[in-house]
Amino acid sequence: MAHVSPSNLLSLHNKSYLQTSGLRYTPSERYSYGSGAKVVPDPSLFNDLKNQSPNALPTISECAVHLEMLEVFHTLRQNVIHSPELDVAFNIQQKPRTVYRKKWDGAKYVAEPKTLKDTGFGDRRKTKWTHFLSIAAVRFHDWIELVEKYSKERKLGTPQLRYLLLPPLDVLMIWHAFLLNCDDFKEYCERKELRLVQKIAFPWADIHNAINSDTWTYTLPPEHADWLRDTAKIDANLVDALSAAGQRQGAAKQILAAFRKEIFKKNEDPDPLTRTIHTARENKSHNHPLVQNVERQCIFVDKMHAHRLIRSPAVEGTMRRAIDRYDKFLHLFRFYPNIFLVPTLDVDLVWHTHQCSAEHYRHFVTERVGRFINHDDKIGRKTLNDGFTSAEEWYRLRYGERYQVCLCWSCEAILSAVEKLDEDILDGNEPPVSDLAHQVEREVHYYRELEVARRLDRKLPVWSHK
Numbered sequence: 001m002a003h004v005s006p007s008n009l010l011s012l013h014n015k016s017y018l019q020t021s022g023l024r025y026t027p028s029e030r031y032s033y034g035s036g037a038k039v040v041p042d043p044s045l046f047n048d049l050k051n052q053s054p055n056a057l058p059t060i061s062e063c064a065v066h067l068e069m070l071e072v073f074h075t076l077r078q079n080v081i082h083s084p085e086l087d088v089a090f091n092i093q094q095k096p097r098t099v100y101r102k103k104w105d106g107a108k109y110v111a112e113p114k115t116l117k118d119t120g121f122g123d124r125r126k127t128k129w130t131h132f133l134s135i136a137a138v139r140f141h142d143w144i145e146l147v148e149k150y151s152k153e154r155k156l157g158t159p160q161l162r163y164l165l166l167p168p169l170d171v172l173m174i175w176h177a178f179l180l181n182c183d184d185f186k187e188y189c190e191r192k193e194l195r196l197v198q199k200i201a202f203p204w205a206d207i208h209n210a211i212n213s214d215t216w217t218y219t220l221p222p223e224h225a226d227w228l229r230d231t232a233k234i235d236a237n238l239v240d241a242l243s244a245a246g247q248r249q250g251a252a253k254q255i256l257a258a259f260r261k262e263i264f265k266k267n268e269d270p271d272p273l274t275r276t277i278h279t280a281r282e283n284k285s286h287n288h289p290l291v292q293n294v295e296r297q298c299i300f301v302d303k304m305h306a307h308r309l310i311r312s313p314a315v316e317g318t319m320r321r322a323i324d325r326y327d328k329f330l331h332l333f334r335f336y337p338n339i340f341l342v343p344t345l346d347v348d349l350v351w352h353t354h355q356c357s358a359e360h361y362r363h364f365v366t367e368r369v370g371r372f373i374n375h376d377d378k379i380g381r382k383t384l385n386d387g388f389t390s391a392e393e394w395y396r397l398r399y400g401e402r403y404q405v406c407l408c409w410s411c412e413a414i415l416s417a418v419e420k421l422d423e424d425i426l427d428g429n430e431p432p433v434s435d436l437a438h439q440v441e442r443e444v445h446y447y448r449e450l451e452v453a454r455r456l457d458r459k460l461p462v463w464s465h466k
């Protein structure tokens with residue numbers, strides 16, 4: 001296909017870059033602006049969230065919710081780092097310095113004060129994220145014990161277990177990153193005798209319902225949040241709970257303010273949040289691996305955020321192709337058992353989606369490959385690069401297809417359009433090929449302008465078929 005030649009690709013990407021820069025500067029005026037913009041992602045993308053099967057690959061809908069969830073994680077991290085309320089709670093303050101400069105006042109030298117900006121403030125604010133995750137890790141331990149307990153008591157299908165299975169966002173993030181280190185999670189569950197939690201199918205449908213795709217925020221239904229707080233003693237929103245604790249004088253505020261320090265006093269406070277914060281402070285090094293799991297995952301989250309696949313006009317096709325490529329990737333493990341294989345970004349997304357339902361993944365992959373394939377994201381850069389190169393070689397050899405794909409909106413939209421064209425021809429229709437490039441350009445342009453407008457809080461463009 002002509003569009004994959006390097007020079008065409010280069011000019012396509014250059015054009016995309018210029019278009020986005022231009023749109024940031026000013027709207028294109030190609031559309032009318034106001035209410036009635038396309039809903040992106042399209043709700044129909046999430047039609048297939050009902051039944052997860054241990055014998056099936058992840059669905060397009062599950063992968064799409066995963067993309068949404070990663071955007072929510074990205075937003076949460078930004079919110080925590082930039083929250084003035086959490087600055088107060090963790091006692092992170094600006095420390096401007098005053099220096100005195102010698103100045104001639106016409107008769108003598110005087111010392112003139114000059115205030116210097118606190119250049120370390122930005123970095124100190126970032127430490128809140130790690131503190132936040134340390135507290136989330138304690139909440140994760142409490143939460144998972146409760147899930148096991150309720151599952152054991154055969155409360156399966158009861159509203160209580162359903163409430164529990166959709167955890168607060170911080171707990172969800174710890175759980176998610178832990179699941180992506182399959183053997184570590186299994187070992188943890190076995191050590192703590194948590195048999196039933198390993199069987200949980202990840203609650204994609206409920207997660208999707210909790211997500212606002214305009215703001216990338218996550219809100220539990222009120223009755224759900226009330227039950228968690230009153231019965232399970234888990235606050236539904238850790239950011240709000242810590243922000244509120246920072247506003248009150250009390251033990252919680254004291255421990256938060258001293259979170260970085262090594263010395264802390266024993267605390268017997270009856271308040272659940274205070275106890276959680278205290279335990280987090282006390283067990284910081286013990287919970288460090290769980291925190292690190294999330295920190296490593298943040299790199300993946302940032303990459304996905306940069307691609308913004310969930311807002312792409314071709315997201316459905318991108319996910320469909322990624323699932324197909326993941327299927328082929330798994331086969332490589334069977335064909336070449338002694339080769340270390342590293343996934344591409346899109347394949348990794350599907351792989352992660354699969355691993356989120358730990359038992360389904362374990363069952364499926366063991367059947368497919370003949371042995372269990374662990375996913376360990378602690379592997380070093382050099383080994384990863386070598387693994388990627390060998391995966392690329394074996395993939396090409398086996399399937400005669402490119403392994404690395406661009407994933408930009410334009411490339412993906414072109415691929416989807418060409419696939420659609422092939423289908424139409426197979427169906428006996430004769431679509432106007434000459435118009436294809438123009439159609440793709442219009443579609444990508446609209447989605448691009450919509451996303452830029454959304455981010456810059458401008459009026460949204462309304463799609464027109466002209």
Ligand SMILES: [Zn+2]
Pocket residue numbers: 013406407408409410411412
């Ligand atoms: Zn591209």
